Amino acid sequence: MADAEYVNIWMRPERPARGPKPAYSRAQITEAAIRIADAEGVEAATMRRIAAEIGAGAMSLYRYVPSRDNLVELMADRLMGEIDVTGMPSGDWRADLTRYADEWRAMWLRHPWIAGVQRSLPSFGPNQLLLIERLMGVLDAFVPIDENLGLMAMLNGYVEGSVREEISSAGEFRRSGLSESEWMARSGAYIDQLVKSGDYPMFTKIVTEARQPHLSRDEQFRHGLGRVLDCIAAALPAHREGL
């Protein structure tokens, strides 16, 4: 009960004031964990593996991080920091949201394992908070805060949906050690079977028609994003023609 306020990782100071100089750091540990997760999937980033990566003993990590769950929170927030939102809001909301969406997509493609670490409870690390500040600022002048939240949720839904699909079809095979051929044998045959059965016309349409081969992934993403931003524009009173 004495350090009840330290239950939250973001309130707990990295190190106590007294004592010898520490050999490692939270940032260093987080970095090593992300490196492993990028290369072998997030489940490969075990405490022992991370410790080995930085040349430490497994239990040494617990001098810096209370638990593995908390370390994953640190990793996720570190990734949020890769989304560059400097200079937002710039005044051009469409440019701001486009840049944000592009940055987010690029980050997810660099670290596809982030798709599997969402927690039911939100975390609010410093990078996440900065993102909220900048992003909510973009439309703050146009709509009340609750509508702003709804619009950002819509935007996030589009970006996340697109990138998830992209990750799974481009092949995030690292997860659970699946090789590309194994994944094709597994998912490809199943999808073929569904399509051939004729019972799932919409699913078939998605699989066969939604991917336009003459457009690059980037272009397809940008095109869909344009439609989403049109939707948002329609919801901004200052930009709506009639009414």
Add this chain to the structure above:
Amino acid sequence: MADAEYVNIWMRPERPARGPKPAYSRAQITEAAIRIADAEGVEAATMRRIAAEIGAGAMSLYRYVPSRDNLVELMADRLMGEIDVTGMPSGDWRADLTRYADEWRAMWLRHPWIAGVQRSLPSFGPNQLLLIERLMGVLDAFVPIDENLGLMAMLNGYVEGSVREEISSAGEFRRSGLSESEWMARSGAYIDQLVKSGDYPMFTKIVTEARQPHLSRDEQFRHGLGRVLDCIAAALPAHREGL
């Protein structure tokens, strides 16, 4: 390699044809696992615990389910089945999408642990497929399939964002055995500190203004949903005024 096609859980038959009558079933096991997850969180649904719930030995489950990961896929798809989409598309797309959103939200509130089991690779179980068929059918007459996908992703983003926030503030304390008071001490004090610091005006605005106490959760959700459907309406050519 002989049963390479059985790598996918949805292609693997539940039981071989020959032999004695089985004592349990996939459905029964899935149901028991969901019951435990509802009561104690998804991490409490271990193989031994599930087996005990139905009065079986731990290893017996593996006669029905290849792995725990696959069992979680079964659980997730079973939950998709709780979203009632019979009669869709009805012709009234706004009513259809409203019902879908309500059903989804209700399901998530019944089983909040679903927020933590998203996989990077999609699963496409029978209930999920049915959902895709009905839901994509709603706007199929109005927009091409890729725009339809984008619009549904936006809708999903709004619903998921709302419900996630609702879950965490209404208190999904079961996860990792947090009690309500522990969660308040952890998150409440942290949020208070962020607000009092004055460094996060947007975050503060969200926390203090976005929740309107005179409206019920249902009403707030419905209100925001209305705005999202307005956005979608603006994207449907047949419903657009100008152009």
Add this chain to the structure above:
DNA sequence: CGCAACCGCGTACAACGTACCCAGTGGAGG
């Protein structure tokens, strides 16, 4: 100069998913 507070970390343990093996069983072939 002492000494308490810190360090890194080796050992140990409980809990997990699950491979392997066993004795029992009931439906198909004779």
Add this chain to the structure above:
DNA sequence: CCTCCACTGGGTACGTTGTACGCGGTTGCG
């Protein structure tokens, strides 16, 4: 009818995980 064997449920055991605990050494403050 009997025989057989593919199947059953499940006990035991193994490797891996997160992490509690305690050790001997180090360091900066009084």
